[in-house]
Amino acid sequence: MPPSDIQLDLFVSAPAAAPEPTPPAAQAAALRERLHHLAHAYHVQDAPEVPDAEYDRLFQQLQALEAEHPALRTPDSPTQRVLGAVLEGFTPVRHAVPMLSIRTETDTTAQGAHEFDARVRRELKLTENDAPIDYSAELKFDGLAINLRYEAGVLVQAATRGDGETGEDVTHNIRTIGQIPLRLLGCTAPVLEVRGEVYMRRDDFEALNARQRALNEKTFVNPRNAAAGAVRQLDSSIAAQRPLSFFAYGLGEVQGWDIPATHSALLDALAALGLPVCAERAVLESADGLATFHARIGARRDTLPFDIDGVVYKVNDRALQERLGFVTREPRWAVAHKYPAQEQMTRLLGIDIQVGRTGKLTPVAKLEPVFVGGTTVSNATLHNEDETRRKDVRVGDVVIVRRAGDVIPEVVGVVLADRPADVGEPFDLYKRLSGQCPVCASPIEREEGEVDWRCTGGLTCPAQRKQALLHFASRRMMDIEGLGDKLVDQLVDGQIVRSLPDLYKLGFTSLAALERMGDKSATNLLAAIEKSKHTTLGRFLFSLGIRHVGESTAKDLARHFGTLERLMDARVEELLEVPDVGPVVANSLRHFFDQPIHREVVEQLRAAGVCWPDEIGLASDAPRPLLGKTLVLTGTLPSLSRDEAKAMIEAAGGKVSGSVSKKTHYVVAGSEAGSKLDKAQSLGVPVLDEAGLRALLAGAEGA
């Protein structure tokens, strides 16, 4: 069976540990079974069934049980060996020096660092009065450990960890990793084994998955999984297409090479040999220093280009390391200090289907609330029907939920082993809804080649009407302050507002009668509605919610046609003359204005007093120093809001775009600028601060 071919059902799932008071022996046996099964899925099949945090939890449960009842500690217990197994098809490699695992400090608070320091000092019989100990702190990469064997400076073999004693020869795949030198710089030692982690960068992982999706191939759950799969390919040409990276962090067998006296010096020496060593490391003394490192890296965890699951502390001095030695298979002088999990398991309670503004029907996972990545998550989008089926998510399943940083929570996959007997059917959107919109019961349809199902009800569908109203009133369009979703719900459900023009017929008495609406709020809202009547043609066009017509296109159309009448009557060929308007947009516009109901809405809005100045004539003789220039805004400017800055740039004839490319003339960066700033720098696009922008607007004015 090729490693990528996952057939979980071949493996009988082990009985889960019973939570009821079971005899400890039976409990330990059940835990051992379960852990063996999970470890096999993780290490050998590259198909983890549960998040790491869950494995760790079961592992610790077994450890605790064995500590309490030492008689239960069998030689084959997962706690007694480093996990993994040799796969058929690869040549086994016996490690000259065993590849050990590292003890995990599971306390994710600063306390974890203090406990490690205290243990080390106790073992060394140091007192408060002794000098502090130097520690080397590094990142704990989320990849897989590899041993590289160099003889006379030449890479002769690369092996996985396997069970720690014997791994697999994966030299053919490792040689495809460009970062790993095939020959060391200035080193001809007879034997030098370098250990480190093969991993996949997040951007490489995303690109790989995008490629897999495009080919309709199965995507990978996470970067580590993808990296492990690549390293275990029997065919190295496949591995070569998987973008892997490497960091060195330790040694195996060494002959004829002077090992530096400290770990930090060793890392420097490895870097000098031409091996990639992560720059994110430090030498610290005291537990406080370690705790600070842990917190500092934790704060930046999401912005690192690769996944980590914690940091690693090592006693820096090799002589001290030797004095500390090992306990069973783990060094006493090193520890991994983890971070809270970004993945958790929870149960899928149901699948709701939402109706969007355009009628798009989106399946949303209703989850048993779970704390992951710093917040409690109870909803997660399933995007669309295909996506939901691809993951085979069913109601009642235990699912893995991930949330990293600002990323929207997502359902990564299903724990098939825990699928209950009474699990729901495979997701079928049409069947679920009996072909009807869940809100208005209009027929639903999915056009050829489209991913999404849509409600055909249009504005007769209350859900779409509500979204249309919210869209119309939003800040970048008609800007009606105070018209939020709660109010829109009441207005539409109470049939007070049936169409956009109804908004302008609202009276004080009908408003004040609503829930949570006092005299003051009603007056303010009416004032906001009144104010919104004075707008621009561009905003008005955008606010109508015509498919494929967003802010930017609406502005282009307004500028090109000048008046609404000319636009409404324009033929498709005339519409195509507008820059950035192609057949799809042109037909969408034509289709919209061909419907009498839409023309009527426009008519009524104007009758209600909605008006705008003619676009023609706006092309005044005001100086336009930024004519033809494209700018990108990023971060927070000290005194200008994003919209203000944008308005100023547009008034000067410039265009504000959302993404940086080589066509961008300037990037205006404020504080907390993100990836756009990096991109500007890598493309050599000039970067301005607010003062620079003002100078550009003003300075060119005289020219």
Place this chain on the structure above:
DNA sequence: GAGCCTCGAGTTCC
């Protein structure tokens, strides 16, 4: 026809 550059649209939580 491929690849790049934008724009449009959807989405979660506090």
Place this chain on the structure above:
DNA sequence: CTCGAGGCTC
């Protein structure tokens, strides 16, 4: 913010 897709360019 990110993905998908429309439009433009080569």
